[in-house]
Amino acid sequence: MQVFLQTIVGGVSLGAVYALVALGFSLVYRTMGLVNFAHGNVVTVGAYLASTFYLTSKLPFALAMIAAIAVTGMIGLVIERVLRPLENRDFDLMLIGTIGFGIVLDALVIAIWGATGRAVPSPVPAEPLDVFGLRIRTYDLVVLAIAAVATILLVLFLSRTKRGAAMQAVAMDHEAATAVGIHVGRSNAIAFMIGGGLAALAGGLVGPLLYVSPALGGALGIKGFAAAILGGFGSIPGAIVGGLAIGILDSFTAGHFQGYSELVTFIVFTVIIMVRPTGIFGERTVNRA
C-alpha cells in the first residue's frame, strides 16, 4: 500500500508539469487548429531563462519565473508573426514551419548556454513532509499549487473576458468571427503568446525537479503532447487530466516494468486512444486544415 501511494505522489508533480505543457499545445490547437511542434523547444528556452535569471542574475525565484514567461511569450509572438502569411493558405507548411522553429530554438539554446546544462537548487529547501510514512516534497506542493492557479486563470480568461470569448469564437468558426469584426491574427497571436508563457512556466518549475539541459524540452514535449491527446486535444480540462494521468501511469510502469516502462506507457496510451480516439474530454470544434 505504501509503495502504491508513494508511486502516485511521485507521479503527480511531474504530471502537473506535463499538464502545463499539454495546456500550451491545446491552447494553440484550440484557436488555430495547429500543432505547435516548437512547443517543447520553447519549454527548454523557458527553463534556461528561468534558471539564468534565478542563478546568474540572482533574482528571487518568482521574479525569475515571471521574467522568463515574459520572454517566451515574446518568442510565441514571433513564431505566430512568421507563420501568419501562411494562415488559411498552406497548412502543411505552417506545420513544418513550427518544426523548423523548434530546430532553430534548439541550436540557439546550445549556442547560448552550451551543451552541458545546469542543476537548479530547489527554491523551497525545506525537508519533505512525512505523512504516515509517505514522503511529500514541499516543492512538489508548490508546483501543484502554481499549476492549479495557472489553469484557473486561463479558464477565467477564456470564459470571462471579451478577448477570451473572441478567441473561443475564432476557434469555433473563424470566418464568422472575422465577419463580426474579430481580428483572427490577433487572436492567434495571443494564443501563441500564452502558449509560450505556459511553456516557460512548465520549464521553470521543472528545473529544480530535474536538470536543465538541451534535452529537457524533448522529454517533456513528447509527454505533454501525449497528455494533450489523451485528454482530448484542444480541451483545457483534458490537458490537466491527461497530464496527471500520464505522470501517474509513468510512475507505475516504472515500478512494474522497469526497463520496459516507457514502452508500456505508450502501449497503454495507444490502447486508450484506440478505444476513444477523441481522448477523455474529446471535443472536435476545430478543424481548419
Next chain:
Amino acid sequence: MPRLRATTIISVLLLMGAAACSAPGSNDDKATSGNGPIKIALVDAQSGQLSSLGAWELKGARLAVDEWNAAGGINGRQIQLDVFDDQGDPTTGTTLARKIDSENYLAMIGTAESAVTIAMAPILKQAEIPNITSGQSPGLVAVGSEFLFLNGPTSTTYDETLAKYVVDQQGLKTIAMITNNGSYGKGEHDAFLKSLKSRNITPVADQVVTTDQKDFSAVLTGIRQKNPQVIFVGAEEVESGLIVKQARDLGITVPFAGAAPQGTPVFLDTAGAKAAEKTIVSSPYLSNDVSDASKKFAAAYKAKYNEDAELHGAKAYDGTQIMLTALKSSNVGTGKALADAIRATKYQGLLGDFAFDQTGVGIFATSIGTIQNGKLVAVTG
C-alpha cells in the same frame, strides 16, 4: 487531427536529415601524402541528450591538439581536428564513419558512447582507420577490431575495483542495484553483478530503469523496504544525480556506490552536495590534484575554457596524446602501421600508465574515492 499529406511527411524527414548532417569536411586529398595538415576526425554528440559528454571530450582533445600544434605539429605538419556530431545516435555514427573514410581522415577520436563506437567499428575496421574511444563497455572489446582502442578501463575494471572495496574491505553484503537499460547502464549492470556473483552475493534488489526516466519513487520505495547497506547505481551523470536526490527525499540514508559518472561535478550538482555525501566512486581520475600532470592539465584546461577539468576531458586528452604520439613515432603512418604504433605506445597519462594489450585496452586499474563535504576525496589504503 489535421490530415498529413505524404509530401509533408517526406519534407519533415528531409528536414531532419538536413539537421543530421554536420560540419562539412574539406576535400583535401593531400592529407595522406607528405604535405598539408594531418586530418583527424573527432566524432561525438554535440547535440542531444549526450552532448555534455561530447562537449567534454571535444575540450580535452582540442587541448592536446593545440599543444602539439603550438609546438610545431608533427614532422612540420599541423594537425587539423574536425568535429562531427553523431547526436549520440549509432545510425548517425555509421553514416559519419563512411564520411570520414571518404574524406581521407587518418584517425578518429571518439566517441564517448559505447553503442555508437560499436556501430562504427566494422566500417572503420574495413577502412583501416584507427580510433580511440572514450566508451568503456566490455562490448567494445568483444568487437575484436585491431583498429579500436580505449582511452580508459572497461566497466569490468571499474566494478571489480568497486566490489573489492565495498564487499571485501568494508564488509557491506546487503547490496541493492539500480541500473539503466542504456548501453552504459547495461554494461555496469552485468559487470557489477558478475563481481558480486564471484563473491557469492546476490543483490537484495536489482532494478532497471529507462535512460530517460525522471521519477524513481516506485523503484526507490521498493528498495527502501529491502534495507540495503549500500546502493549501486549504474547510470549516467544526470540520471544518477536525480536518483540520489529523490532517494534522500524518500528518507533513504545509506551511501550510494558507482563508477566514473558519480565522481563528476554534474552528478554532485544534480544530486546536491548533501545528498551525494559518502558516495563511493570507482574512477581512474579522481580529482585534478592527484599528480603534477593532472595539476598542469587542469590549469591549462581552466585557462582555455574557464571551467574545471573532469574525467571525460582528461580521458580524451590522454587518448589524443596517444594518437598523436603514435602518429609521430610511425612517421605519420596510416592504417595498420598507425594501429601498430598505437599498440606499441607506452604513455604515462592522467588516468595512469597506458600499455595496450591485443584487445585495445590500455588501463586495468581504477582508484576508490568518496564524496566528503561536496568533494571527491581519494580513499587511502
